Amino acid sequence: MRLNSHPSGRHFLQIPGPTNVPDRILRAMDHPTIDHRGPEFNALARKVLRSVRQVFQTKQPVIVFPASGTGAWEAALVNTLSAGDLVLMWETGHFASLWKKMADRLGIKSEFMGGDWRKPADPAAIEKRLKEDKDHAIKAVCIVHNETSTGVTSDIAAIRRAIDAARHPALLLVDTISSLGSLDYRHDAWGVDVTVAGSQKGLMLPPGLSFNAVSEKAVAASKASTMPRAFWNWEEMLAANANGWFPYTPATNLLYGLNEACDMLLEEGLDAVFARHQRHAEATRAAVKAWGLEILCSDPAAYSGALTAIVLPEGHDADAFRKIALENFNLSLGQGLSKVAGKVFRIGHLGDFNDLMLLGTLSGVEMALGLAKVPHQAGGVQAALTYLRDTAPGRRG
Secondary structure, eight states, X not given: OOTTOOOSSOOEEESSSXXXXXXXXXXXXXXXXXXXXXXXXXXXXHHXXXXXXXXXXXXXXXXXXXXXXXXXXXXXXXXXXXXXXXXXXXXXXXXXXXXXXXXXXXXXXEEEEEOOTTSOXXXXXXXXXXXXXXXXXXXXXXXXXXXXXXXXXXXXXXXXXXXXXXXXXXEEEEEOTTTTTTSOOXXXXXXXXXXXXXXXXXXXXXXXXXXXXXXXXXXXXXXXXXXXXXXXXXXXXXXXXXXXOOSSOOOHHHHHHHHHHHHXXXXXXXXXXXHHHHHHHHHHHHHHHHHTOEESOOOGGGBOXXXXXXXXXTTOOHHHHHHHHHHHHOEEEEEOOGGXXXXXXXXXXXXXXXXXXXXXXXXXXXXXXXXXXXXXXXXXXXXXXXXXXXXXTTOOO
């Protein structure tokens, strides 16, 4: 398909990121570019750097890089660790695997636990492994909060308790790329040392900004780290940010958008944002169960509020199904990645999203299931509609 050649009407972009960018943010980014060394930018930067802390639920600094989430991964690793250091990571899916691959490339030794892409990280197993590490060789525990490839969410607060119970000094590094601004996440209260995030999912922006929220312990670790770094250097960023500046040219128009995104999230209220996502996730799962299909995440306690990964029956190609949905209904669904390629499709229900958008998405899925001749039962859309009606915020008894 040619760029911008979609048929009439709205394109349903329901991959789990990049997500739909609301008009309010698009209009904010449409402002003229300004002098990033001038007073107007300084006022913008100071406000953005304050507001974004509220989204991370932290009083500590949040560093903003002009990069994708992959850049935030690298910044977290090279600022806190040294070559040859050992990190403990948990394999919850494709993106946890990529983070490990990056660590290996940087000369960091990584120990991968888990491997079942249908379950979250196990705090008890992490505690046991850390207790075995009598010499404290493990320097960091790296966890993906919400695994975008599988729709599995790990309990970060429980993992923090496991590290504390083991009386281990390891740093806690957490990827929130598909959870920040969508799922309840508390950098300070959960004792996280580095939170990694990106702009293109719950923050409702285009790709292009990445984030490191950093604890005092993480900043101290960065002073001892011997890993080469230049662009990703926290020290220069923190020094410049303290006065509302950046050490190099920032993504000024994306910062306009970030300012608007923070305003939108805080105006709605973070608790309301999290509840909205959980409600849409539950409605989606009601549809999947009514269709008689299987959710990839096998632990209901770990179901994601940001996306749902759905397993197609044996013998049915998920990518062929996604192609039918796109060509017939202008609906983009997330593909299965690496281990689950061709086996699952993913519905993103995060970011700038409401009830009618969800029902349109699920209608497209149900019609595409029929056209693709995927064995299923009708009624998924009705199940979601009933749930949304009965849980509508303005519903009267």
